[in-house]
Amino acid sequence: MIEASVGEDGTNRADDVRAVQWLLLRIGIDPGAVDGLAGPRLIAAIRTAQVRFDMEADGRIDPGGRTIARLTGARATWDGDSRNWPQERKLASLHPRFRGHIVRVIDTLRRDGLRPTIVYGWRSVAVQRRLLREGVTQVGFGFHNAQTPDGLPAAWAADLVDDRWYWTEPECHVFFRALGAAGKAEGLIWGGDWTFRDWAHLQGRRNAELASVRRESGLT
Ligand SMILES: [Zn+2]
Structure with missing residues (x-):
């Protein structure tokens, strides 16, 4: 280490x-x-x-x-809604092999005059279940929920928006197109390419790998 x-x-x-x-x-x-x-x-x-x-x-x-x-x-106290965490802590909640890509995506977007902010990096399975009930997400376990076997956050997904627009204004499409391009240049998968558009979502593993990520997370 x-x-x-x-x-x-x-x-x-x-x-x-x-x-x-x-x-x-x-x-x-x-x-x-x-x-x-x-x-x-x-x-x-x-x-x-x-x-x-x-x-x-x-x-x-x-x-x-x-x-x-x-x-x-350390088994950390990573409970509560991670949406409210500071940006640095959200970055720290990403898997180390995914984090560097997101750091570079953020740098690229900033250089283009955009204002990327992470809404969700990692989130707990409990929060995931609440979002599922509210219809915000379609899955009970996703790449945002990945963790180490001892329960530390190690997310393989991050949701990024422009802090001026979030999901609301049409101008935000400028941001999401740039996000998709910058993410794919890093070899990441962009949710905006999916049939069910997930504009803000970048992930570092393929959907087919979800079951193995779940096993790596110590969850059955
Ligand atoms: Zn997402």
């Missing part, structure tokens, strides 16, 4: 720092940024995690140590 120590007096390789920043975000602790830099905010966030884990709060994470083991294995 990390190759060298991170935090107070750590080696602080940028890749390791970034990995720790994402891990902290996943359990709802704000590391300040995900920028690969080990500043005071990151060290304070590591201490917060260590206090929560009932460990000595030395602000430092060593490879193979107890803090990294707890961070990677």
